[in-house]
Amino acid sequence: xSQGLVLDIQPNTVWHVEEACRQAWPAVVEQVANGWLLRRxxxxxxxxxxANPLAGERHCNAALIDRIETFYRDFRQVPVFRLxxxxxxxxxxxDRRGYTTQANTLTLLALLAAxxxxxxxxxxxxxxxxxxxxxxxxxxxxxxxxxRDMVAAIGMPKAFASLRAGGRTASIAYGVLCHGMLVVxxxxxxxxxxxxxxxxxxxxxxxxxxRDAGADKACLQVVADNHPALAVYRALGFNTELYxxxxxxxxxxx
Numbered sequence: 001x002s003q004g005l006v007l008d009i010q011p012n013t014v015w016h017v018e019e020a021c022r023q024a025w026p027a028v029v030e031q032v033a034n035g036w037l038l039r040r041x042x043x044x045x046x047x048x049x050x051a052n053p054l055a056g057e058r059h060c061n062a063a064l065i066d067r068i069e070t071f072y073r074d075f076r077q078v079p080v081f082r083l084x085x086x087x088x089x090x091x092x093x094x095d096r097r098g099y100t101t102q103a104n105t106l107t108l109l110a111l112l113a114a115x116x117x118x119x120x121x122x123x124x125x126x127x128x129x130x131x132x133x134x135x136x137x138x139x140x141x142x143x144x145x146x147x148r149d150m151v152a153a154i155g156m157p158k159a160f161a162s163l164r165a166g167g168r169t170a171s172i173a174y175g176v177l178c179h180g181m182l183v184v185x186x187x188x189x190x191x192x193x194x195x196x197x198x199x200x201x202x203x204x205x206x207x208x209x210x211r212d213a214g215a216d217k218a219c220l221q222v223v224a225d226n227h228p229a230l231a232v233y234r235a236l237g238f239n240t241e242l243y244x245x246x247x248x249x250x251x252x253x254x
Contacts, residue, residue, distance in 0.1 A: 020183050025150060046080060100251065110240070112217055136162075171202045203233070
């Protein structure tokens, strides 16, 4: 864990972040099984179609894996486990079964309290997504109908930021408040407008909104080899790496 910022990181902070990120991207079905949360929404979005570890005691034996595999296969889905770097007790058994590893992802924190407002000129922040906001997201990511249902199911305070360029919506992101922190999600910029600082302004607007609402921290999760996104987030103050996670896919994954 790096300490680029002086943050008050308590032992339960990682679990608060885990819960906040789940609240910011709810699944249609969530079932607890011996210390694991089995999430399912259909489609190909990994985070809402995987087994996630919960705080406290967790079973990590073959019977638990059998139960989770049955849960997903009953829905005609490939079993997927999402493992953080502090919940990998189950890895050896997954290795034995031939599970593959994908998408190493970093969880980053930034300090919001006592900092000046971030530059966000031209960014519009609304409490619900507009059709233009959805249109850009739909063009750049998978499962648009599932995503829209997920957004509608978010039960925490939320905000949607968008920025226009060239006569159209060019950059978007949304944020959710949970445990006194902002969770930043779905940062996307149209390919014609990348490298112009639009994502930095869009996320900055969400950080300003969250700070004004009383949040003192912000978190986000980014694929570890997404270097352009990492550069944007570091410039915004996301300099504390709290933990990482990855996905384990059953060997019959396409």
